[in-house]
Amino acid sequence: MNRYQLPLQPPPIKGFLRWAYTLSITHNYEETLPWYYTNFIQMSCTKHFLEKRRTFFFDFFRGKPNELNFNNPFLLTCAVNYELLSGYRPDELVDFMIGRMNQGYYAIVFIDESKITASSAYEGDPFPHHLMLSGYDLKERTFDVSMFDFNQVYRTIKIPFEEFISACDSMKRLIETGLEADHHTFFYRFNGEHPFAFDLVAVADQLRDYLNSETHLNRINYNPDGEVFGLQTYEYLQLYFKAAAERHPSLVWPNAVRHLHLLWEHKKVMADRIRYFTQHGIIERDDELQQSFEELANKAKLLRDQMAIAEMKGDDRIYAKMPAKLEAFKEKEPGLLERLLKRVESGQPVGT
Numbered sequence: 001m002n003r004y005q006l007p008l009q010p011p012p013i014k015g016f017l018r019w020a021y022t023l024s025i026t027h028n029y030e031e032t033l034p035w036y037y038t039n040f041i042q043m044s045c046t047k048h049f050l051e052k053r054r055t056f057f058f059d060f061f062r063g064k065p066n067e068l069n070f071n072n073p074f075l076l077t078c079a080v081n082y083e084l085l086s087g088y089r090p091d092e093l094v095d096f097m098i099g100r101m102n103q104g105y106y107a108i109v110f111i112d113e114s115k116i117t118a119s120s121a122y123e124g125d126p127f128p129h130h131l132m133l134s135g136y137d138l139k140e141r142t143f144d145v146s147m148f149d150f151n152q153v154y155r156t157i158k159i160p161f162e163e164f165i166s167a168c169d170s171m172k173r174l175i176e177t178g179l180e181a182d183h184h185t186f187f188y189r190f191n192g193e194h195p196f197a198f199d200l201v202a203v204a205d206q207l208r209d210y211l212n213s214e215t216h217l218n219r220i221n222y223n224p225d226g227e228v229f230g231l232q233t234y235e236y237l238q239l240y241f242k243a244a245a246e247r248h249p250s251l252v253w254p255n256a257v258r259h260l261h262l263l264w265e266h267k268k269v270m271a272d273r274i275r276y277f278t279q280h281g282i283i284e285r286d287d288e289l290q291q292s293f294e295e296l297a298n299k300a301k302l303l304r305d306q307m308a309i310a311e312m313k314g315d316d317r318i319y320a321k322m323p324a325k326l327e328a329f330k331e332k333e334p335g336l337l338e339r340l341l342k343r344v345e346s347g348q349p350v351g352t
């Protein structure tokens with residue numbers, strides 16, 4: 001076949017590629033929704049980002065696994081590194097990727113994005129990143145790839161085979177010379193053979209953890225001392241914006257728009273979750289609760305948009321305004337989550 005495209009849906013979470021790639025696959029299938037709405041409740045952020053000069057991350061939290069590798073029950077996952085791919089010539093690597101897509105696998109390839117024209121990193125310093133291949137056109141000699149483009153908008157575009165080869169070859173050299181570690185290439189194929197029943201207990205546990213600013217997810221495999229969870233993340237978001245306002249010398253790689261985008265996505269997922277719970281009889285209908293989370297989502301989106309506009313204008317005054325705006329979220333959310341937790345605790349498991 002000359003043209004092939006695996007199915008994709010717009011992912012409900014795009015703040016990091018690990019969510020966008022995996023969820024753009026699973027959201028094609030309605031049977032994955034009980035799993036989706038059982039998850040994506042807890043949030044975490046970096047604790048000692050100033051003291052230890054670490055990049056501040058704020059994100060959904062599902063227990064500290066590698067989200068690209070074997071952490072989605074609906075994705076059959078295979079992982080390879082550049083050492084295993086080293087035997088392929090450039091044209092053979094293209095054929096290898098095409099062959100995997102013909103078998104139903106999406107390819108999440110670790111490349112140097114500075115070689116991709118559509119990337120904001122194009123022709124700059126090396127930028128190791130993953131991009132997802134979901135289709136190809138032999139006549140045009142292009143892959144369909146999903147990535148953040150030069151405007152930092154997540155979308156699916158076409159890139160020439162030659163650019164893909166150049167990006168892979170550059171990444172291979174960076175790894176071989178010890179300049180970068182190999183973060184592996186992953187192949188996903190949808191696996192619907194093991195249905196996931198909606199889990200009220202897991203939802204309630206995550207809500208309690210969020211309210212108590214703690215986590216019990218997968219604690220046997222890591223120590224969470226360097227992270228903050230749940231409601232306490234607001235304090236560290238406020239600390240981050242205060243540091244940004246003061247131009248703190250220990251603030252590494254500031255990315256305020258992304259943090260506020262993740263804040264919006266979390267509130268949006270929570271509002272969507274309540275709607276799903278109500279429609280499926282999981283909780284008793286509560287229009288006030290639904291509306292309150294939708295209002296939080298709208299306010300978070302407005303903060304993100306205001307930050308993006310201010311940064312484009314070079315207006316740093318907005319950073320000093322953010323701690324007070326986040327305080328309103330911190331004061332409002334506990335009561336709403338406690339109300340939701342009571343609804344969940346009084347509900348009955350309904351399977352799917």
